[in-house]
Structure formats: structure tokens, C-alpha cells
Amino acid sequence: MPYCDRCDRSFSTQGFEHHIRTSSRHFFCVAHGRDFESWLGLKEHYVQSPFHHYCQHCDEDFTNEWSLVNHYETVHFYCHEHGRIFHSQRGLNEHFVQHHGHLFCQYCDMTFEYEEQFLDHAEDLHFVCRECVKIFGSPWKQEQHFEKHHSSYY
Structure with a gap:
């Protein structure tokens, strides 16, 4: 009969696995x-572990690298070139200006010298989260992001 030293209890085999x-x-x-x-x-x-694809920012583990990168793109503010995550769109924009010399729209490859130009472009052509100003290439990604990260506020 399996025994848990940490909890000082005995279990059936199935019960032990569940425990x-x-x-x-x-x-x-x-x-x-x-x-x-x-x-x-x-x-x-x-x-x-090279077998885990883990986001240290929100303690989620993913089944593959693609899922983790998709998570970074839909949940966090991510620079593909440097593999860095930022806490806000503004932080990502500042990084782009400092390290890339411009602001970059990841959905249509346009570049912008000023943040206002970039935000006007994003609001006109893409999908912007009304809570955190994160930009998405499709309405379903924007909705998925909003439901997961902001819907509990309403």
C-alpha cells in the first residue's frame, strides 16, 4: 500500500497518484x-528542463515552443529579435526606439519614427486592447487576450 511520508498517510495506488x-x-x-x-x-x-516551455512571467507551462511564443505574443509585450518581454506597450515601444531606432508594426512591417504615428496606425488598421493598449493582428486574438486578462474586471 503506497505511503506518503510528507503527509503521513497511506493510500490505494490510485488514491496515492491522485493525492x-x-x-x-x-x-x-x-x-x-x-x-x-x-x-x-x-x-x-x-x-x-529543455522539455518544458515555461513562461516565468505568469507561471504557465506549455506543451511546445510554438505555444509559448504564441502566449508571449498574445499575452505579453514581446520583442522577437531580442527575445525580451516588457510589462507594457510603452516599454516595448521604448525598447524599439532605443535598440531598433524606430517603432515597428509586427503585423504589416511598417516603421514609425514617433509613438503617436504608431498608435494612430494601430487604431486605424489593427485591433487594440482597450485596457492595456496591446495590439493584435486579428479580432479573435484581441478578444482571446481580453477574455483571459481583463474580463474579470467587468
């Missing part, structure tokens, strides 16, 4: 079948 995966005292990696003693241990595993 390890759901107990707040265990930090379980489903993909590798490993139990960690702390959230930091599990997080370190996610970050260091």
Missing part, C-alpha cells in the same frame, strides 16, 4: 512524474 497530483503539499510535474518539495523546486525544474 500527489492534487495535494497542496506536493508540487508535481505531470510530464516527468516527479514530485518536488516546494513550488520553487518545481519552478526551477520547469525553467531548466
Whole structure:
């Protein structure tokens, strides 16, 4: 009969597996079948493992690299060239001006010298989140972003 040292309890085999995966005292990696003693241990595993595609900004693990990059693009303010994430559209814009010499629209490859020009362009031709001013290339990506990150405010 399986026994949990950490919780000082015995379980059936099926009950033990359920316990390890759901107990707040265990930090379980489903993909590798490993139990960690702390959230930091599990997080370190996610970050260091080449098999995990982990976003350290919001503690989400993705099944593949494409899903992680898609997450960066739809949730965070991401510079593809440098692989950096910013906390706001303004931070990303400042990065582009400082490191790229201009503002860049990732949806139509246009460049802008001033932020006002860029924002006017984005509002006229693309889809802008009304809460955080993040720009999207399609209405469904904008809606997906809004539902996930801002809908709880309303």
C-alpha cells in the first residue's frame, strides 16, 4: 500500500497518484512524474528542463515552443529579435526606439519614427486592447487576450 511520508498517510495506488497530483503539499510535474518539495523546486525544474516551455512571467507551462511564443505574443509585450518581454506597450515601444531606432508594426512591417504615428496606425488598421493598449493582428486574438486578462474586471 503506497505511503506518503510528507503527509503521513497511506493510500490505494490510485488514491496515492491522485493525492500527489492534487495535494497542496506536493508540487508535481505531470510530464516527468516527479514530485518536488516546494513550488520553487518545481519552478526551477520547469525553467531548466529543455522539455518544458515555461513562461516565468505568469507561471504557465506549455506543451511546445510554438505555444509559448504564441502566449508571449498574445499575452505579453514581446520583442522577437531580442527575445525580451516588457510589462507594457510603452516599454516595448521604448525598447524599439532605443535598440531598433524606430517603432515597428509586427503585423504589416511598417516603421514609425514617433509613438503617436504608431498608435494612430494601430487604431486605424489593427485591433487594440482597450485596457492595456496591446495590439493584435486579428479580432479573435484581441478578444482571446481580453477574455483571459481583463474580463474579470467587468
